[in-house]
Amino acid sequence: MSFSISIHSSKGGTGKTCIAQNLAYAYAMDGKNVCLLDLDLKSPSLFSGLFPVKDCWLNSVLEGRQEIDDVLVDATREMGTKGRVCVGYSNPDIAEIREISLKDRRWQSQALQKLIDCKKKLFSSGFDVVIMDSSPGVDYTSVNVVACSEYVITVFKSGESRGVQLVINGIYKPLEKRCFAIENMNNGVSSFSFEDQIPVPVLARIPCMCDVSKYGTKKLFTCEDPAHPFSKAIFNLKDQIC
Ligand SMILES: Nc1ncnc2c1ncn2[C@@H]1O[C@H](COP(=O)(O)OP(=O)(O)OP(=O)(O)O)[C@@H](O)[C@H]1O
Numbered sequence: 001m002s003f004s005i006s007i008h009s010s011k012g013g014t015g016k017t018c019i020a021q022n023l024a025y026a027y028a029m030d031g032k033n034v035c036l037l038d039l040d041l042k043s044p045s046l047f048s049g050l051f052p053v054k055d056c057w058l059n060s061v062l063e064g065r066q067e068i069d070d071v072l073v074d075a076t077r078e079m080g081t082k083g084r085v086c087v088g089y090s091n092p093d094i095a096e097i098r099e100i101s102l103k104d105r106r107w108q109s110q111a112l113q114k115l116i117d118c119k120k121k122l123f124s125s126g127f128d129v130v131i132m133d134s135s136p137g138v139d140y141t142s143v144n145v146v147a148c149s150e151y152v153i154t155v156f157k158s159g160e161s162r163g164v165q166l167v168i169n170g171i172y173k174p175l176e177k178r179c180f181a182i183e184n185m186n187n188g189v190s191s192f193s194f195e196d197q198i199p200v201p202v203l204a205r206i207p208c209m210c211d212v213s214k215y216g217t218k219k220l221f222t223c224e225d226p227a228h229p230f231s232k233a234i235f236n237l238k239d240q241i242c
């Protein structure tokens with residue numbers, strides 16, 4: 001069964017991109033055909049150059065100027081995975097980022113329809129898993145990504161339970177999403193008091209690790225160091241989702 005996962009957070013810098021790219025590789029190593037999409041339209045990550053890039057962007061797909069197949073880059077050979085890995089990127093050009101920030105509600109609802117169409121097309125062309133890295137926060141560019149996915153993983157840092165509750169109760173639940181949480185950069189102290197418990201399963205509590213902080217999004221831990229505790233946490237996460 002094919003499915004899509006959006007990786008979202010109420011605040012920035014919680015580790016979404018690290019998790020998205022490592023999870024994509026983990027699924028592909030399992031033989032799944034994976035499509036990894038950088039839908040952080042306001043702050044494109046380009047996945048730190050870990051995967052090959054071409055001068056084609058998801059922005060054009062959302063504008064209806066190109067099809068999803070035209071903008072994806074096949075990274076399977078470089079990655080050496082059992083399953084296929086294809087990557088789609090948001091345009092990092094400053095003018096394009098500004099352009100996206102100015103889009104109105106009507107454009108955003110058309111973009112949501114395009115995203116839903118893309119996902120269907122990806123499933124029908126043989127992708128098993130679509131992983132969508134989103135912008136943090138609650139504006140349309142983020143909520144569209146959440147709205148078009150089957151599963152939502154909300155990533156939060158220790159001590160940020162308030163924001164997590166707001167996105168769960170204010171966005172994921174009204175959209176009737178299956179959601180999970182990951183506490184990342186855990187410092188060994190529980191973030192939650194009893195009343196603060198979040199109403200979704202917390203699939204992982206990943207410690208704050210010097211290596212991850214040092215290499216960040218520039219290293220694909222699940223590929224280069226599968227025995228690393230961060231990689232193990234990602235493999236475990238994958239097994240819990242599907
Ligand atoms: N478990 C961890 N331990 C230590 N550092 C981490 C951990 N996870 C992520 N980081 C660091 O946190 C920083 C932010 O990570 P990342 O870019 O993946 O976050 P993000 O949520 O995608 O950010 P943004 O909201 O800006 O897109 C990176 O420098 C990364 O190295």
Ligand SMILES: [Mg+2]
Pocket residue numbers: 016017018040045133
């Ligand atoms: Mg990011």
